[in-house]
Amino acid sequence: MSKIRFRQKQLILAGSIGGIVVLLICVTIGYFYFKHIEGKNETERNILEEQRDFAQMQLEEETIAVQVAADDYEAGDILHESDLVTINVPKRAVPENVMHANDIVGKYTKINLKKNTPITDSMLYEDGITPDDLRNQEFRLIELPSKLEKDEFVDVRVKFPTGQDYIVLSKKKVKDLANGTIWYEMDEQEILTMSSAIVDAYINDATIYALTYVDPHMQNEAAITYPANEKVLDLIDSDPNIIDVATTELERRYRQKLESDLQSMTEKQRQDYSNGKNGTKKETEEVAETSTVTGNSLLDQQQTPQNSEAVFTDNNVSVPVDATVTE
Numbered sequence: 001m002s003k004i005r006f007r008q009k010q011l012i013l014a015g016s017i018g019g020i021v022v023l024l025i026c027v028t029i030g031y032f033y034f035k036h037i038e039g040k041n042e043t044e045r046n047i048l049e050e051q052r053d054f055a056q057m058q059l060e061e062e063t064i065a066v067q068v069a070a071d072d073y074e075a076g077d078i079l080h081e082s083d084l085v086t087i088n089v090p091k092r093a094v095p096e097n098v099m100h101a102n103d104i105v106g107k108y109t110k111i112n113l114k115k116n117t118p119i120t121d122s123m124l125y126e127d128g129i130t131p132d133d134l135r136n137q138e139f140r141l142i143e144l145p146s147k148l149e150k151d152e153f154v155d156v157r158v159k160f161p162t163g164q165d166y167i168v169l170s171k172k173k174v175k176d177l178a179n180g181t182i183w184y185e186m187d188e189q190e191i192l193t194m195s196s197a198i199v200d201a202y203i204n205d206a207t208i209y210a211l212t213y214v215d216p217h218m219q220n221e222a223a224i225t226y227p228a229n230e231k232v233l234d235l236i237d238s239d240p241n242i243i244d245v246a247t248t249e250l251e252r253r254y255r256q257k258l259e260s261d262l263q264s265m266t267e268k269q270r271q272d273y274s275n276g277k278n279g280t281k282k283e284t285e286e287v288a289e290t291s292t293v294t295g296n297s298l299l300d301q302q303q304t305p306q307n308s309e310a311v312f313t314d315n316n317v318s319v320p321v322d323a324t325v326t327e
Contacts, residue, residue: 171221202246
């Protein structure tokens with residue numbers, strides 16, 4: 001009987017010890033878990049306090065109204081009042097050269113602008129006030145770059161047989177371009193300078209050509225280096241029709257050069273061009289067959305012989321020039 005009681009006491013003692021050990025383990029785990037949670041909460045509390053302090057600082061900090069781009073814009077775009085949005089920005093974050101709306105409207109972008117970009121004076125340029133003597137002028141005598149496109153900027157230059165090369169017109173925007181004809185906006189001084197260059201090129205067998213700018217919105221215009229020839233100006237004064245004669249002659253030379261280049265093509269080059277043209281034509285016809293075009297009012301217009309004649313009429317007037325004219 002005593003042995004049974006002794007065993008019971010041992011079992012109770014062992015169970016008590018085991019319970020105490022398990023309890024200690026649970027308490028230890030609970031303690032470290034609590035410390036972990038407490039540390040995590042402390043970190044989150046510190047972050048929230050920092051955010052609160054930053055927000056409070058922003059509320060108390062002085063802000064100013066800044067004009068930003070309302071959308072994305074490409075270099076060369078003109079900005080209107082509707083292209084601007086006003087936002088409040090902390091004064092410390094605003095550049096010193098930020099612009100106001102009345103200084104922005106009507107100017108052109110030098111670079112691409114992303115939405116919500118604050119606009120500074122270094123990002124814009126202006127064409128200036130339109131002068132009263134500004135006119136649209138077209139030319140067919142200028143040798144143009146093969147990849148020239150509308151709205152690009154070019155320098156118009158004249159190259160003499162002696163190798164001398166001068167800038168006649170600087171950084172002119174191509175207002176339009178079609179089949180070798182180019183349009184510029186020119187003031188009276190530019191028109192007279194170009195007229196002098198045309199007659200100079202006619203008399204001295206020079207070449208008038210154009211060169212494009214690499215980054216026109218960032219590059220400054222080149223200085224004009226062509227000196228107007230006094231004898232040429234006197235000739236223009238004495239016979240204004242000489243400009244038309246010179247223009248026609250330069251156009252004729254330009255056409256002869258083109259025809260000469262065409263005649264210099266080998267039979268293989270002509271065949272390659274013809275094959276490429278036929279392939280393109282075939283692809284175009286296949287696309288046209290699978291497309292249904294409706295509602296195009298241009299297709300309803302009939303072209304009359306009078307209209308065709310008007311399109312190809314040359315307004316240049318040829319006037320005989322004394323063969324003894326010299327520079």
